[in-house]
Amino acid sequence: FKISTGHGPVFLAPLSYFSYQDNRYSGSEAAQKYWSYLYTDRGLYLPTDTIQIWGIVRPRTGKNIPSKATLYLFRSDYYFSEGRTSQDGILSREVDISDIGTFMSSMELTNFSPGSYYIQLKAENEAVIEKYFEVRQYTKPAYKVDITPDKEVMFEWEKLNMNIQASFFEGSPVPGLELEYMYFTTWDSRKQGKIICDDNGNASLEIIPETYTNSWHPLYFNFSVNNAKAEEEDIYAHSSAIVFPRDTMIELNFFATKDKISNGNIGNTQALDGQIAHLEINTNLVDLDKLKQPDFWYKWYNPDSYRGNTIDIPLRIRVYEQRWGQEETGQYYDFINKKVQKTYRYYEIKTLIKEDNVRTNQGKYSYTFPTEENKNYIVEVEGTDTRGYYILETAYLNKYPYPDNSNIDSYTITTEDDIYSFRPGDIVNINVKKNGLEFPLTSNNRFLYMILKNGILSYTIESDPDYSFKFTEEYIPNIYVKALYFDGKNILNVQSRPIFYDYKEKDLLIDIKTDKQEYKPQDTVEIEIEVRDVNGNPCSAEVNLSVVDEAFFAIQDQQVDTLASLYKYSFTSGILSEYLSYNPLDINIGSPEYGGEGGDQSIRQLFKDNAYFDTIITDKNGKGKTSFKVPDNLTSWRITYQAVTDDLKAGSGKINIPVKLP
Numbered sequence: 001f002k003i004s005t006g007h008g009p010v011f012l013a014p015l016s017y018f019s020y021q022d023n024r025y026s027g028s029e030a031a032q033k034y035w036s037y038l039y040t041d042r043g044l045y046l047p048t049d050t051i052q053i054w055g056i057v058r059p060r061t062g063k064n065i066p067s068k069a070t071l072y073l074f075r076s077d078y079y080f081s082e083g084r085t086s087q088d089g090i091l092s093r094e095v096d097i098s099d100i101g102t103f104m105s106s107m108e109l110t111n112f113s114p115g116s117y118y119i120q121l122k123a124e125n126e127a128v129i130e131k132y133f134e135v136r137q138y139t140k141p142a143y144k145v146d147i148t149p150d151k152e153v154m155f156e157w158e159k160l161n162m163n164i165q166a167s168f169f170e171g172s173p174v175p176g177l178e179l180e181y182m183y184f185t186t187w188d189s190r191k192q193g194k195i196i197c198d199d200n201g202n203a204s205l206e207i208i209p210e211t212y213t214n215s216w217h218p219l220y221f222n223f224s225v226n227n228a229k230a231e232e233e234d235i236y237a238h239s240s241a242i243v244f245p246r247d248t249m250i251e252l253n254f255f256a257t258k259d260k261i262s263n264g265n266i267g268n269t270q271a272l273d274g275q276i277a278h279l280e281i282n283t284n285l286v287d288l289d290k291l292k293q294p295d296f297w298y299k300w301y302n303p304d305s306y307r308g309n310t311i312d313i314p315l316r317i318r319v320y321e322q323r324w325g326q327e328e329t330g331q332y333y334d335f336i337n338k339k340v341q342k343t344y345r346y347y348e349i350k351t352l353i354k355e356d357n358v359r360t361n362q363g364k365y366s367y368t369f370p371t372e373e374n375k376n377y378i379v380e381v382e383g384t385d386t387r388g389y390y391i392l393e394t395a396y397l398n399k400y401p402y403p404d405n406s407n408i409d410s411y412t413i414t415t416e417d418d419i420y421s422f423r424p425g426d427i428v429n430i431n432v433k434k435n436g437l438e439f440p441l442t443s444n445n446r447f448l449y450m451i452l453k454n455g456i457l458s459y460t461i462e463s464d465p466d467y468s469f470k471f472t473e474e475y476i477p478n479i480y481v482k483a484l485y486f487d488g489k490n491i492l493n494v495q496s497r498p499i500f501y502d503y504k505e506k507d508l509l510i511d512i513k514t515d516k517q518e519y520k521p522q523d524t525v526e527i528e529i530e531v532r533d534v535n536g537n538p539c540s541a542e543v544n545l546s547v548v549d550e551a552f553f554a555i556q557d558q559q560v561d562t563l564a565s566l567y568k569y570s571f572t573s574g575i576l577s578e579y580l581s582y583n584p585l586d587i588n589i590g591s592p593e594y595g596g597e598g599g600d601q602s603i604r605q606l607f608k609d610n611a612y613f614d615t616i617i618t619d620k621n622g623k624g625k626t627s628f629k630v631p632d633n634l635t636s637w638r639i640t641y642q643a644v645t646d647d648l649k650a651g652s653g654k655i656n657i658p659v660k661l662p
Helices: 561-566
Strands: 002-004 010-012 033-042 050-059 068-075 091-096 101-109 117-124 124-137 143-147 153-155 159-167 178-184 191-196 202-207 219-227 235-245 248-255 261-263 265-267 276-286 307-310 314-334 338-359 364-370 378-383 392-396 412-415 427-434 446-452 456-462 464-470 479-484 491-501 508-516 524-533 542-549 611-615 623-629 635-644 648-661
Touching: 002 479, 033 124, 050 117, 050 124, 050 542, 050 611, 068 101, 091 101, 091 412, 101 611, 124 338, 124 491, 143 219, 143 464, 153 307, 159 314, 178 202, 202 235, 235 314, 248 378, 248 392, 276 314, 276 378, 307 464, 314 364, 412 479, 427 479, 427 491, 446 464, 456 464, 456 561, 508 635, 508 648, 524 542, 542 623, 561 648
Parallel strands: 153 235, 265 392, 412 491
Antiparallel strands: 002 010, 033 050, 050 101, 068 091, 068 117, 117 124, 143 159, 159 202, 178 191, 178 219, 219 235, 248 261, 248 276, 276 307, 276 364, 314 338, 314 378, 378 392, 412 427, 427 464, 446 456, 446 479, 479 491, 508 524, 524 623, 542 611, 542 635, 635 648
């Protein structure tokens, strides 16, 4: 195809197109026409349960909101044809759509067979969204076990206290409960035992994690407990921590030129000046304080998140040539080729070719060693941390020629400060990088930048690897930025980058207040609701409340984020296929009501998994009220609340109310 801006250079590129069966999930194209959300009160049901449903469907463009839609229930097991042969499914329900696009309904199951099912919403005869769930018999656990570690990040020589609390769901303790525990970092380090809770349902265990490793890299520490004696349902609880075996980091990076860096394991000629390999060694302290943040679980695997001050330490470096030997182990008869074939065992052979003792200076040391073609090398660096604990770090240099992509230059798009979510009016600053580093500037550089959303929205040709554009309403909920690079001779592909809408400005703050802190069976719960936006302004909104036994969620938990679900990206780039005329070549759980407190001799008969499901419209001041009666379960009821406004602000959350006998 040909692209011309009317002035400046003309861009020419060949285009290839082929057709194939679209295997995207059912309704994905319609999902790009509608804002949609589908919620069920649970993800697991008994064969005779009732499914409670709430959702949102409204056109993304200026079309009118449909007044009706239809819910269909299908069986999804591949070996069942039930529901697949009919577009109407096993069950169907027509639903009324409100002025803001919301709907509520229910479906009664009548002795459904165990298996996987899904509910599909169709609007104007188009499948928009689906929600999967499971049907089977289950027994809710009688109690729960909570584990609280006193540390989440630690060194292996520190003590870790695991505090255990066994309680019924309405809050009373489970005295004398015997539990089995197991913990480990690596499977070889696992330990097992038993522990008994006291009269208050409490137990604690002091642990010094053992890693059995010579590495400094952090390990995931697992701790789990389960009921030791046979019961109707197994009850499990799990906790974890991040354990550092050493307090000093030794990092190895092969390098040759500024635009080629690889960590630890590299390929072919990537780290060479001629036949000389270059290895950069960095030594730093581990700074646990940098990791002690609420989001550390998303960062602990990244050394930048805990790399502390530099430290100078002595090191021993050994360089080995690596090759593989073979030993004949037997033979077998090949019936296809009708001849006897030999079998072999392959083993590693390491030959020491260089050894040095060095010391880092300001936390760095640059090391070189000679190499030969068609040979692989292993570099082992030994040192100790501040406590004298041995550290062994290993890097590999693979020069044996075999076809792979390890040496093909990669071109990627990054954004300023690695931020990929924006609001309308924000300036998006992108940068094309070569092999992860700043792009080398030449007079021949040309870049074709495209903004994509189900096809090309706009494009431009620039000579700079930096490009900026304004994020607009049209780009909600997502776009893709794509680039092609012309180096003066060849057109090179640049990986596309998704850019998302920062929907946090649409968040609703929902305050739910109950008239009491705890209740008795058959009590009426009075609820006051207040909805505000992120600026504190009151909002008239539709609020859905779902009240489910917390014991059920011990079997299958539920995570609800209405805002994220509503604005999750639904659009593709629109690229059907890509073709470049030039391709770079590589040169080488009983029910909770069984527990609880005595004192009430009345007979409790009404036990449910779901106590309430309804919607409330808040007034112009953002306020609303409702009430419901709790069943006879002695438990904690989880109130899941969600809200949406006419301008598609949304929010969600949960609170719990205990129900117990006096």
